[in-house]
Amino acid sequence: MITVDGLVAVPSLGLTYLSGSRGGSRPVTWAHACDLPDPWRWFKTGDLVMTTGGGLPPSPDEQRKWIAKLIDSRVSSLVVALKPGAPAVSPALLETADERDFPVLSASFDLQFVTLARTVIESAVETERERLATIKRLYDVYWQSLHARGTFDARISALEGSIGWALEVRDLDVGETLARGREAARRRASRPEEFGEESVEAPMPGVGNVALVAHPGRRPVQDRPLLQHLGGLIALELEHHAAQRDHLRASGQDLLLGLLDDTVDLSAVWPELRHRGMAAGVVVVCWKAADHAPLNHENIHHDVRLQHLAPLLAYRSSMLLGVIPDDSELLSSLAAKLAGQCAVGLSTPLAASTQVSEAARQAQLAVAQAHEAGIRLVRYCTDQCDAGFLPRSVEDARQLIRRILGPLVEYDRSHDGNLVASLRTFLGNDGGWQRSSDDLGVHRQTLVYRLRKVEQLTGLKPTSTRGSAMLWLALQAADRAQLSLDDLVT
Incomplete structure (x- = not known):
């Protein structure tokens, strides 16, 4: 794609810089002539604006505001070929443009704007033709890399070699890199303080907050549409990869549940x-x-x-x-x-x-x-x-549970009782009698009888410090290790 510097270099156009020459690397996507007082309403990013001065305000202060609005519209540059009677370009306008590295070019009024526009349009058409050829080449390279069953990093490296940029695929939510080409890895390692200064990000559709990040390599990163095409190509693989991971998560859960249930x-x-x-x-x-x-x-x-x-x-x-x-x-x-x-x-x-x-x-x-x-x-x-109060191992937990809670489990099993449930509720309510009996749906005296039975069977009094601590520890050990009391006590 032709740049402002490229247009200045065409002798037949006779363009010269009035200000903003530091912005000469800006690409020019299209060219239009406009003498309206508000040209920023009619142009798109990258367009070159040509004027004979018909819409240029006369006062320096108004010209300063006028050029600031034009720059904010993100056009590439302004070409001025003043017709007789048009206001002169003021130093205030040129100073504002120079401060923001915005190219303002001078052309002879004899220059036919159609000639300048044709030069830009021919460049844009040629650029699009080259872009299509590049996209086809990138698709071929990517397909060959996929067919070779290389890693994701290897495919990014293959694209780097074809396009001349250093490439990374980055998850913006966590700030981590999903894949990095060899050139990007080399440049990050050799010049970490400079890496990323001129990078360009292109969001990748359909794969979350993920972006393709391009850094200048053999060539500068100026063709954002090409970068977006490349991001869309990689996004297809990421989408496929995400679907595969969803399938592996579902099938892996089925396997794990079978392993946990001892059926596999x-x-x-x-x-x-x-x-x-x-x-x-x-x-x-x-x-x-x-x-x-x-x-x-x-x-x-x-x-x-x-x-x-x-x-x-x-x-x-x-x-x-x-x-x-x-x-x-x-x-x-x-x-x-x-x-x-x-x-x-x-x-x-x-x-x-x-x-x-x-x-x-x-x-x-x-x-x-x-x-x-x-x-x-x-x-x-x-x-x-x-360091803690819980048993050291699962086997230690089993022995503790059998020793302390075994008699209660056996009693509940043979008498269809509720000693373990009553004990758990009582300890869970910090020894509150009325709240515990309400939770269990029994009379308070029934709960008193059950806890006395617990003391008779275990030798531990649930209302004492030692008894409540030992009984609670056994229940916690069963819960933390996910041990079934019925399976432990036979």
Whole structure:
């Protein structure tokens, strides 16, 4: 596309700079003649305005305002070929244009504006022809890269080589890069302080707040329509990729639920984990926010940190369970995105023979210990687990529950009783008799009888400090590790 400098360089046009020569690199998209007093109403970005001075106001102050409005309309430049009797171009107009690097050119009145317009139009037509050829070449290059099954970064690099720009695909919401070509990576590493100074962003349709960012390479980034075409091409792949990730999230949830319910063996799923980018170092993870707050999990599988992974994820009872590689930085960053006070608990590493339901209990106990300790991440059975009041391991929790609550569960089972439910309600209401009996829908004296029975069976008095603490600890251990009392006590 021809620039203002390019027009000045055409000898037959006889154009010279009056001011704003620093803006000579501006591309000129079209050219129009206008002698109306408000030309900014009739032009588009990049247009060249030609005038014989008919609409030019006479006073310097009015000319200053006039040129400021014209510059604000984002036209490329102004060509003045004053006819006899037209107001002279004032120093105030030229000073304003020079301050804003806006080219104002002088031409002889003998110059036929149609000649200048033809030069611009021919350049625009040729530019469009070249753009179409470039777009076709870019589509061919991109298709060949897709067919070669290279990485996303490799395809961006192939486009860089064809178009001469350094390219990045950036998620503007999180400020992270989805893909970066080799030239962009090289320039960012070699000159980080200069990188991005002359970059141009083109929003990519249909893929969230994502933009294609072009930096000058072998050539400057001046053709925004071409950049938008390129962004649309890449957006097609991102849309396809997003649809694939939605499918993998749904199928992964079905697999994980089967593993948690022990209807699917992990050994049968192991090849699928490798297909999803999880070959080794895999754990069960539990993300959970404080006070059972909901997690913003619906689109977490689209996070840029997971673009090379497809973990198994399932949302249950205000917590997100996942089978995912053991990567502390990754897991913590996902926790921060899920909720403000979200912690993460990790199981021991999985093997093909691991029972995933047991690993999930480990992760749930670990995340409870993380919240208790006020830290972001806890691995099951590490030194960090010793800091809290909860049992160290799932097996420790089982033994505690059997020892303390076992007699109550057996009694409820054989007598169709409600001792465990009554105890849980009483402790949950901080020992409030009337509120607890109201919640249970029984007379207060009935609740007194049930808690006496609890004391007889366990040797622990629910109204004493020691008794309430031990009973509450056993109930908490069952809840935090997601252990069923009926399954534990036989």
